[in-house]
Amino acid sequence: GNSVTQMEGPVTLSEEAFLTINCTYTATGYPSLFWYVQYPGEGLQLLLKATKADDKGSNKGFEATYRKETTSFHLEKGSVQVSDSAVYFCALSDYGQNFVFGPGTRLSVLP
């Protein structure tokens, strides 16, 4: 079945540091890939998405590129802020419609 693997957290960075959160997936078809973010005490918010190979999703300074050859969708940001502290979930959506989420990576950004 489909699955998503994310790097283990928590990740702790200083403000303005470079962020990478790795995500790899296994899917039988050609899924769409997503990053969702969950701020403390809140629900899931769509951060960015990519629907086909080599697409780059971007939002709020975050980027991720759909790499079919490495089945990856790593999340990056050049300069993190304290306000980026949250849990980040990589997810895929295949023809079956329901999403498959990774386990989440908790990011803490220190001032």
Add this chain to the structure above:
Amino acid sequence: EPEVTQTPSHQVTQMGQEVILRCVPISNHLYFYWYRQILGQKVEFLVSFYNNEISEKSEIFDDQFSVERPDGSNFTLKIRSTKLEDSAMYFCASSEGSMAGGKETQYFGPGTRLLVL
């Protein structure tokens, strides 16, 4: 901007009691979903719903769970006889259409935190 809403935000119930979690999906969306997240764990799919019927469900969605769209705006999840292990955050989501149309992005509500005592 349209958003998915859920009520209540928190619910505490006794084991064995029935609970109904309510969701109002985005108005032009056709696909509806329920997910749950046990504290500190991953988000797990429960069920998807389209055209007034369940289109897919996971192993978690056993006979004690049911979903309904009682009117044109609400989408509910009922847990018939709650167990301690049902304590979790329950998220409702909706999407406009199918992946084929590129409209499969799911928009999530803020969640209902259910605590079963």
